[in-house]
Amino acid sequence: xxxxxxxxxxxxxxxxxxxxxxxxxxxxxxxxxxxxxxxxxxxxxxxxxxxxxxxxxxxxxxxxxxxxxxxxxxxxxxxxxxxxxxxx
Numbered sequence: 001x002x003x004x005x006x007x008x009x010x011x012x013x014x015x016x017x018x019x020x021x022x023x024x025x026x027x028x029x030x031x032x033x034x035x036x037x038x039x040x041x042x043x044x045x046x047x048x049x050x051x052x053x054x055x056x057x058x059x060x061x062x063x064x065x066x067x068x069x070x071x072x073x074x075x076x077x078x079x080x081x082x083x084x085x086x087x088x
Contacts, residue, residue, distance in 0.1 A: 019078060020075060023078065027067075027070055029063065029071055031063070
């Protein structure tokens, strides 16, 4: 069965992205918050800053399955906790 990564509420994309970075920091999983769009940044400090920092699609292939699962599980736990607090 094909999966869809479309968000039910597209306006929440930034909040979910921020939550991903917070959970990753809590778990000690090293992921970059900013993408440089595939630009070579080896000499960026000497040449100046890159004009635009994007939140585009990022490559997470260096994460192990265990790290990715822990990250997804942490996000799910946090979302459930927030929903329970809203209901109660």
